[in-house]
Amino acid sequence: MPTSPSERPAPYDLAVIGAGPAGLAAAVTAAELGLRCVLLDAGPRPGGQYYRHPAPGLGAAHPERLHHGWSAFTGLTGRLAASTVTHLTEHHVWTAEQGDTWRLHATVGAGSTGSAVVEAKAVLLATGAYERQLPFPGWTLPGVVTAGGAQAMLKAGLVLPGRRIVVAGSGPLLLAAASSLVSAGAGVPAVVEAGNYLGYARGLGTLAANPAKLVEGAGHGARLLRGKVRLRRSSAVVEAHGTDRVTGVTVARLDAEWRPVPGTERRIDCDALAVGHGLLPQIELATELGAETVLTADRTVALKVDDGLRTSLPGLWAAGETCGVGGADLAIAEGELAARVIAGAPVPTALRRRRDRRRAFAGLMAAAHRPGPGWTDWLRPDTDVCRCEEVSVAAVREAVEELGATDSRTVKLLTRAGMGWCQGRMCGPAVACLSGSSELRPDSRPLSCPVPLAQLADGS
Amino acid sequence: MRRTPAELVGARPEPGHTIDFDGRPIPALPGQTIAAALWAEGILAWRTTRVNGRPRGAFCGIGACYDCLATVNGQASQRTCLLPAEPGTTVTTQEGHGRADLAV
Incomplete structure (x- = not known):
């Protein structure tokens, strides 16, 4: 529903996108430091993918038996419940607009039937990762x-x-x-x-x-x-x-x-x-705005951040897997660190050290599991590369070898690989590899999830 | 004897209900997604692809891959790994894009 400027609520000091380990840590830390903070997440319950847990109706007495580090999560959710954070569940942010303040557009509900716009002075991207x-x-x-x-x-x-x-x-x-x-x-x-x-x-x-x-x-x-x-x-x-x-x-x-x-x-x-x-950082909300990226040791594209976890875009911070995949402990440390920097609070030396140690481990892990180039030898001509559009290895190779494609984008235009529902999330790395492009670029996804046309029309 | 996921976490679910899958009643527990209820019955496919008519079901389980699409309560292309299996939900195996009614 459009709102006139006079009715518009004051922007939040900070919007955190993603309620996984990084986003939860950031939101509660920021609120405890006095910021008005909103936490938007696509899921129905906090935790992200790592701390995904059964709905209350399933009556699980011991969810921790399916988890490592469960007490860290219950600590964060306890702080969230006691905090002033506005937690918006089932809010999937599909685009972020820069201006005097940030405007985040979200679909609302498991079936994406509703819509919302949230304004904030600063944004922290804690959108995690998906599997390669x-x-x-x-x-x-x-x-x-x-x-x-x-x-x-x-x-x-x-x-x-x-x-x-x-x-x-x-x-x-x-x-x-x-x-x-x-x-x-x-x-x-x-x-x-x-x-x-x-x-x-x-x-x-x-x-x-x-x-x-x-x-x-x-x-x-x-x-x-x-x-x-x-x-x-x-x-x-x-x-x-x-x-x-x-x-x-x-x-x-x-x-x-x-x-x-x-x-x-x-x-x-x-x-x-x-x-x-391995996992791929989910960063399209930032890269669509031109945020700079880095290549990690296992050849994934992550957001480039400085010591204070600032991205190259003013007012946009990142924490956890979006800065390179490294696990929940690292994400929690980075969420807290980013929130402190955003709030202008000092960063304790112990926190910075913990973060740096975990970051170093993430680099080691990434290098140890970097895919070798020979994996394409197990493909057959009739193997589907793109699951959505059912594009075969033979079709992709024809685009490269006979039609002259040298990058994913051209392969996509020639074959439809990556053009389906998942927007290349499943086939992206394979298509990039088969197209022989040496330079890895972030995938282009102007909208981070499918959005009903009525919401797009209303989005201004 | 093997244990089950529910036994592992000491689950005492609230009373269950059923959903309808292609005319067949499927038990579901409160808070389970449609995909989870189908997996619990050993059902792994509930869609056929547009080009080759191949069976598909849940793949990524987190709403990213869109392989788990089905027609839910008459609406095509719904992600069953995200939608809750609420009492009375009707799930239909989706053929292709699921919009044969729009064919000319």
């Missing part, structure tokens, strides 16, 4: 789900995609996902990790400075041992089998460049596969 996918034959079969998706459905809905679930891809999320699935009663015949974990050995000093991370890893490892889960390093699922749902996978050894080694294939029966290759 690399396609392989059979990856569109029902029963093939993302590792984070299996986690999300389990944490919030208390459900599993199958009874015998292979976990595959690369990155620390795989161990966490496998550990949760085993705890919840699933059989996990194998965790298939494309990296070799030797990358961590190059950063012994960083590891020693982050003992909590070692304890966390050891906890997952112990649960996996008890669940008789086999970790296959330097290996990948190179095909998922089945006609209408997955019935098994083929796993092959990889060389150092992630090229499948012929003759090493073996089949594992399963009724589900949870797969992912």
